[in-house]
Amino acid sequence: MKSKNQMKKILLMLLIYVFALSLMSCGGKQSADTKKTDKIITVSTITIINDVVKNIGGDKVETRSICGVGIDPHTYKAKPNDPRTVSESDVVFINGFGLEHWIEEMVRNAGGNKKVVTVTEGITPMTDEKGFGDPDPHAWFNVQYVKTYANNIAKTLIEMDKKNESYYKENLESYLKKLDSLDNWVKAGIQKIPEQKRVLITSHDAFRYFGKAYGLEVRGLQGISTEAKAQTEDVKNLVDLIKERKLSSVFIETSVNPKLLEEISKETGARVGGTLYSDSVGDEGTFEGTYIGAVTHNVNTIVNALK
Ligand SMILES: [Zn+2]
Structure with a gap:
């Protein structure tokens, strides 16, 4: 027969063992790699x-x-x-x-x-x-x-x-x-553009939600994805629209190659009104590097070019 003290000792060791096991399993729930941060x-x-x-x-x-x-x-x-x-x-x-x-x-x-x-x-x-x-x-x-x-x-x-x-x-x-x-x-800013001039022409169709929410007609040279390449017909349609409506500006985007739109600009005489942030914000650490900053930049650029 073991003494009472010995039994207590064994019980205590068992408790410590169970406690240690539970700690290990908590640790295991963290990602497999040893996580270097609490964040x-x-x-x-x-x-x-x-x-x-x-x-x-x-x-x-x-x-x-x-x-x-x-x-x-x-x-x-x-x-x-x-x-x-x-x-x-x-x-x-x-x-x-x-x-x-x-x-x-x-x-x-x-x-x-x-x-x-x-x-x-x-x-x-x-x-x-x-x-x-x-x-x-x-x-x-x-x-x-x-x-x-x-x-x-x-x-x-x-x-x-x-x-x-x-x-x-x-x-x-x-x-x-x-x-x-x-x-x-944004709503107030777009109102500063005369109604007939509220047309936003960009490299790809990234601004349809923007146009719908704030009252601009939007036309992208490429569709809603840059995966589809612009067809000769798309270019012609856009050139016709710019000439017909006597539009003064087109806009390029930071995340899309501007080449084709620059050519359209040359052909129609519509100037490049500025560069917009479409699918990316601007450089980190700047105001434009935030969503709010990027939208602010876009609206200032659009209003200044079109008003
Ligand atoms: Zn896009």
């Missing part, structure tokens, strides 16, 4: 979404974007270390509506089971007028829709990090207010 590591497909994540997540998140500044997401070719970036993340935020046709394969190459959140969830997309019926992915150019992006991102971060719920909610509230004032400012 939620997020990966967004485009810089526009990444900026919204920064605004909501603040110093509780470490953010990355697959497509960098000035990169066209429609024709993006995955880089060798993209799957690794995805596998090291806790969550992937995508736009959806067919923008990132490369993301599924990338997540698969990253080992598969990854939390992927579509930030446009809840938005009814515009469809392609050219009859393909594809959803138009550029929903971020209706500022009101970016409130949906922000809400979906906040909901996800709160689910993943309940203890900081009030922090995310505060950031969300303040960001939604900024978006509302941006929305009002």
